[in-house]
Amino acid sequence: MDQTEIATQFARMKAGNDDRRTGFGLVQRRAALGDLASMVRRNERAIVAALAADLGRPEAEAILMDYLNILQEIRHARRHLRRWMRPRRVWPTLATFGASARVDPQPRGTCLIIAPWNLPFHLALGPLASCLAAGNAAILKPSELTPTCSALIARMIAETFPPELVTVIEGDKAVAEALLALPFDHIFFTGSPAVGKIVMAAAAKTLASVTLELGGKSPVIVGPDADLKQAADWITFGKFLNAGQNCISPDHLYVHASVKDAFLATLRARITHAYGSGADSPHLTRIVSPSHATRLSALIADAMEKGATTIQSNGQSGQSVGPHLMEGLQPEMRMAQEEIFGPVLPVIPFDAIDTVIEAINARDKPLALYIFDRDPARVEEITRRTTSGAVGINLTLLHYTHLNLPFGGVNTSGIGAAHGEAGFRAFSHERAVMRNRFLLLPLLFPPYGPRVMRLVGLIKRILG
Numbered sequence: 001m002d003q004t005e006i007a008t009q010f011a012r013m014k015a016g017n018d019d020r021r022t023g024f025g026l027v028q029r030r031a032a033l034g035d036l037a038s039m040v041r042r043n044e045r046a047i048v049a050a051l052a053a054d055l056g057r058p059e060a061e062a063i064l065m066d067y068l069n070i071l072q073e074i075r076h077a078r079r080h081l082r083r084w085m086r087p088r089r090v091w092p093t094l095a096t097f098g099a100s101a102r103v104d105p106q107p108r109g110t111c112l113i114i115a116p117w118n119l120p121f122h123l124a125l126g127p128l129a130s131c132l133a134a135g136n137a138a139i140l141k142p143s144e145l146t147p148t149c150s151a152l153i154a155r156m157i158a159e160t161f162p163p164e165l166v167t168v169i170e171g172d173k174a175v176a177e178a179l180l181a182l183p184f185d186h187i188f189f190t191g192s193p194a195v196g197k198i199v200m201a202a203a204a205k206t207l208a209s210v211t212l213e214l215g216g217k218s219p220v221i222v223g224p225d226a227d228l229k230q231a232a233d234w235i236t237f238g239k240f241l242n243a244g245q246n247c248i249s250p251d252h253l254y255v256h257a258s259v260k261d262a263f264l265a266t267l268r269a270r271i272t273h274a275y276g277s278g279a280d281s282p283h284l285t286r287i288v289s290p291s292h293a294t295r296l297s298a299l300i301a302d303a304m305e306k307g308a309t310t311i312q313s314n315g316q317s318g319q320s321v322g323p324h325l326m327e328g329l330q331p332e333m334r335m336a337q338e339e340i341f342g343p344v345l346p347v348i349p350f351d352a353i354d355t356v357i358e359a360i361n362a363r364d365k366p367l368a369l370y371i372f373d374r375d376p377a378r379v380e381e382i383t384r385r386t387t388s389g390a391v392g393i394n395l396t397l398l399h400y401t402h403l404n405l406p407f408g409g410v411n412t413s414g415i416g417a418a419h420g421e422a423g424f425r426a427f428s429h430e431r432a433v434m435r436n437r438f439l440l441l442p443l444l445f446p447p448y449g450p451r452v453m454r455l456v457g458l459i460k461r462i463l464g
């Protein structure tokens with residue numbers, strides 16, 4: 001689609017905002033969500049094949065991460081939609097005695113969803129489920145880096161939804177920029193913090209509201225009282241699922257010096273058990289593109305040149321990058337500065353938890369923080385003294401699938417939240433409605449004679 005076609009399509013959708021406000025109620029929204037679920041189920045094999053083609057993703061990961069997460073999101077929305085949509089009555093305050101009031105969740109209107117490549121289906125269709133649940137129309141732009149998935153999303157959506165309700169516009173940065181120039185009612189962006197800033201700057205031109213689901217460097221801490229086997233199991237899962245290409249993958253690991261050797265031995269054995277000792281395990285997703293794989297090898301080379309050492313390396317063969325454990329991270333290394341977003345885990349030993357907390361608080365606020373420790377006081381202390389989008393205790397990644405938890409970051413790791421009711425709210429405008437029942441305020445209307453002034457004095461004593 002060129003710029004003119006995009007603008008025409010957008011205008012057609014936006015013209016439908018008025019009708020959707022009244023005509024896209026509970027029944028229609030549940031039906032649209034049902035259509036979305038059937039579409040995904042019908043195309044299960046095609047989804048698995050597209051993920052294999054673009055990312056070499058093992059079927060287990062394709063089903064668990066993309067396919068089932070979408071169906072869970074839809075099922076949860078359908079089940080709870082009536083309650084989410086219900087206007088919420090609120091109590092009057094002293095100053096508004098005599099009025100009734102409520103909050104109505106309204107559709108925002110026509111929304112733009114821009115998705116990344118790392119979970120190409122879930123991060124496009126998950127937000128779409130929330131968007132439809134909230135009664136909106138959407139233009140969806142999948143990532144150009146997973147072209148088979150993008151083409152499949154475009155085909156499935158075109159077969160399932162009328163274009164004035166959901167339209168997929170495929171393309172790269174230039175297409176995204178053309179879309180961002182339009183006055184959307186809401187923009188839901190998932191991607192890197194760098195592009196998040198570009199999206200927010202574009203939204204500032206039209207004052208579109210934004211939800212930004214970004215990333216960053218999520219730390220994991222293995223404390224002195226950690227269950228080392230449990231920590232090794234979950235960190236192997238969290239770091240190497242999708243070859244570390246998840247927004248909430250542990251980025252770097254702090255381990256208490258007293259357990260370091262025992263923990264690393266357990267972790268290495270766990271990694272070898274899961275992925276063998278080479279780069280091309282069939283259980284490991286590929287790196288998305290040759291340039292992303294080159295970036296990772298450059299990160300490793302840069303760290304080695306500046307004094308880092310390898311604890312374990314399963315090597316690299318083109319886009320297949322095996323698990324790497326590194327030691328000796330220094331602040332000047334790229335690996336210490338950039339989001340790693342790959343199967344490379346730097347390990348940093350520590351003696352005092354204060355130094356870890358200070359290091360975390362000195363950086364951008366992470367999307368996730370993971371703590372492995374059986375001492376509840378230590379876990380509580382770390383949790384209270386830091387901030388992050390989420391905290392996982394004795395687990396990794398799984399908070400992502402908990403639909404009763406908001407999923408989002410803070411500042412550089414994101415603005416707003418997604419999933420479940422939080423996703424519904426992201427795509428809704430909370431409209432305040434207040435009705436006069438027997439408000440006494442007219443007694444205070446001008447002219448401000450002695451009677452009004454006596455009343456003002458009385459009210460001041462009550463409310464002041």
Ligand code: NAD
Nearest residue numbers: 115116117142143172173176191192195213214215216247
């Ligand atoms: P990206 O920011 O490069 O791209 C995301 C989307 O933005 C793509 O559709 C792309 O076409 C588009 N885009 C690229 N340049 C643009 C520009 N100048 N203007 C407008 N749009 C543009 O991110 P990515 O590489 O696809 O994904 C990896 C990043 O996403 C990581 O930082 C990761 O942490 C983050 N992420 C966050 C979440 C989350 O839920 N918080 C989930 C997955 C990934």
